[in-house]
Amino acid sequence: MTEAELREHMLRDPAPGESEAGERAWVIVREAHAGRDRVPWVERHSRLIVVVALLAALAVAAVSPPGRAVVDTVREKVAETPATEAPLDRLPAPGRLLVVSASGPWVVRDDGSKRLLGDFEDASWSPRGLFLVATEGNRLVTLDPNNGEVRWSLSRDEPIADARWSGGGLDTRIAYRAGTALHVVAGDGAPDAVLAENVPAVAPAWQPDSHVLAYAGSEERIHVVDVDSGRELWRTARVGGIRQILFDEGRLLAVTLREIWVFGPHKRALFKHVARGHSILSVVLVPYSGVVFADYDEAEDATELIFPTCSTSGACLLIPDIHVYRGAGRVGDLTSSPDGRWFAAASPQVDQFLFFRRLPRLGKVVSVSDVTREFGPGGKGVEPFPRIAGWAGAPAD
Amino acid sequence: MPRAGRDERAWVRGAQAGSASDLEALFRNHWPRAYRAAYLVVHDSAAAEDIAQEAFLAAVRALDSFDRRRPFGPWLHRIVVNRAIDWTRARSLRREVGDDALANSAAPGDPPTRAISEGVVGAVAALPADQRAVIVMRYLLEYTPGEIARMLSLPRGTVNSRLRRGLDALQSRIREEPA
Numbered sequence: 001m002t003e004a005e006l007r008e009h010m011l012r013d014p015a016p017g018e019s020e021a022g023e024r025a026w027v028i029v030r031e032a033h034a035g036r037d038r039v040p041w042v043e044r045h046s047r048l049i050v051v052v053a054l055l056a057a058l059a060v061a062a063v064s065p066p067g068r069a070v071v072d073t074v075r076e077k078v079a080e081t082p083a084t085e086a087p088l089d090r091l092p093a094p095g096r097l098l099v100v101s102a103s104g105p106w107v108v109r110d111d112g113s114k115r116l117l118g119d120f121e122d123a124s125w126s127p128r129g130l131f132l133v134a135t136e137g138n139r140l141v142t143l144d145p146n147n148g149e150v151r152w153s154l155s156r157d158e159p160i161a162d163a164r165w166s167g168g169g170l171d172t173r174i175a176y177r178a179g180t181a182l183h184v185v186a187g188d189g190a191p192d193a194v195l196a197e198n199v200p201a202v203a204p205a206w207q208p209d210s211h212v213l214a215y216a217g218s219e220e221r222i223h224v225v226d227v228d229s230g231r232e233l234w235r236t237a238r239v240g241g242i243r244q245i246l247f248d249e250g251r252l253l254a255v256t257l258r259e260i261w262v263f264g265p266h267k268r269a270l271f272k273h274v275a276r277g278h279s280i281l282s283v284v285l286v287p288y289s290g291v292v293f294a295d296y297d298e299a300e301d302a303t304e305l306i307f308p309t310c311s312t313s314g315a316c317l318l319i320p321d322i323h324v325y326r327g328a329g330r331v332g333d334l335t336s337s338p339d340g341r342w343f344a345a346a347s348p349q350v351d352q353f354l355f356f357r358r359l360p361r362l363g364k365v366v367s368v369s370d371v372t373r374e375f376g377p378g379g380k381g382v383e384p385f386p387r388i389a390g391w392a393g394a395p396a397d
Numbered sequence: 398m399p400r401a402g403r404d405e406r407a408w409v410r411g412a413q414a415g416s417a418s419d420l421e422a423l424f425r426n427h428w429p430r431a432y433r434a435a436y437l438v439v440h441d442s443a444a445a446e447d448i449a450q451e452a453f454l455a456a457v458r459a460l461d462s463f464d465r466r467r468p469f470g471p472w473l474h475r476i477v478v479n480r481a482i483d484w485t486r487a488r489s490l491r492r493e494v495g496d497d498a499l500a501n502s503a504a505p506g507d508p509p510t511r512a513i514s515e516g517v518v519g520a521v522a523a524l525p526a527d528q529r530a531v532i533v534m535r536y537l538l539e540y541t542p543g544e545i546a547r548m549l550s551l552p553r554g555t556v557n558s559r560l561r562r563g564l565d566a567l568q569s570r571i572r573e574e575p576a
Contacts, residue, residue: 003536003564006517006536006564006567007536007537007539009517010433010437010517010533010536010537011537011539014429014433015432015433015436015437015442015445015518016436016442017436017442017445017446018428018429018432018433018436021432021442021445021446021449021450022424022425022428022429022432024446024450025424025428025432025446025449025450025453026421026424026425026428028450028454029420029424029450029453029454029457030417030420030421032454032457032458033412033417033420033457033460034417249486250486288448288451288480288483288484289480289483311479311480311483313479313482313483313486314479314550315475315476315479315480315483317455317459317476319458319459319462359451359454
């Protein structure tokens, strides 16, 4: 086949499913276009306006005190996104939300029904949402999320934390910290082995559906290890102050106080950093190598949720990062829905959980109020604010 | 100015002003190549649909800030190809399903009249992802090696060598196909 013939084949003939997929996609694209909020001229040229306003403000501020007011006005340009409030009578997307309150872990179904599963400090989902792993003091248990029934448990001499479950089918693994030792135990409770000693208090992260684990070591590197063979596959360069690790398929993200780093076996790149006086409270992976992160401004005591328009692999839309939301206080616990179309956040200062639609069109916000009372029946409202600890798919029937 | 370019700018302008018919013209004009490019890179019709659809949704989101002096196609194609490459890399790491399952995942929708020959699809699918992407960009999307290099942020020599190796592999594979 010549180059011309190859070109002709590709250009002339449709790919399987092309026209039907086009009809389906057109409906969604048309709806997104019809429902979009037209950006007024002022917004479209906001960068130019801000630059001009800043220059004007600087000039005025140099000669008159009222100029400071102009600077403040420009600084406050980022608008707060209005949220529509709703009781927690349903989730905006299919699946089950895991919430950990002072009472213990709760499973919230998409019809809004909630079940408290026992007196545990922390919990996380198994890979398919069939089980939970929960910890309390020196004890680790696996639970049936439907009724809280304990499947198996183990105890260690030191406090257990940061249990994370991975793998597929019956061949699963749970990584957890006992004191400063990182353990890996098979999903059925045995065998259990120490993978590393003297690890910092950072939750490890599994490569999705695998037995490959990334964990922060004592020397400020992240180690990527095949836990079955114990072989280290690769490790990152040093990164000080790691607070969160995320595995985006082949890419590894390390989150520090003010930076998000992307690593590959032979790559290190600074993906995002926030300004001095700001801190990154939480990062969540979203489909197509994207992330959403929470940028907390200490001086303003406010958090912005930001959706970078570059993916972690470097593909970029030619538009600025999207500022999804701005809210009072610290907004964190970012969690993606199982279908990737929504993500959730916790906002303790206003006692709300927030749900943001990401696909097919970014924009809709649903807020759930009175969260402390919802997850602390009979409480006096002084308990720690409930945490969003995961969002799993609907239960298999 | 070529008529196609003038049409496209008019469609973009109309879509920015809220015209659904102009958006539809833009969509109908670009969907086949966007979907086909994604399909040839990922070899999975459901994923190709998601990738091409997501690229158009990104375009709708960015419509108001889009510079009408720039052509729409390369901007859309860059998103499609980069996301298709991301998806392929992710799949190769995830290994959720075997090749047989993937081969069977094509949607049964299109009329049986004519589709890209299975030989071409299979031969392209057998290439490494990096060669697949440049072959698709060169022969389906019709970009020059220099344009491909800029769009994928690669040295031009790398693009040329991937094209050469990909084309050689395609030709030998298609020659081996039983008649």
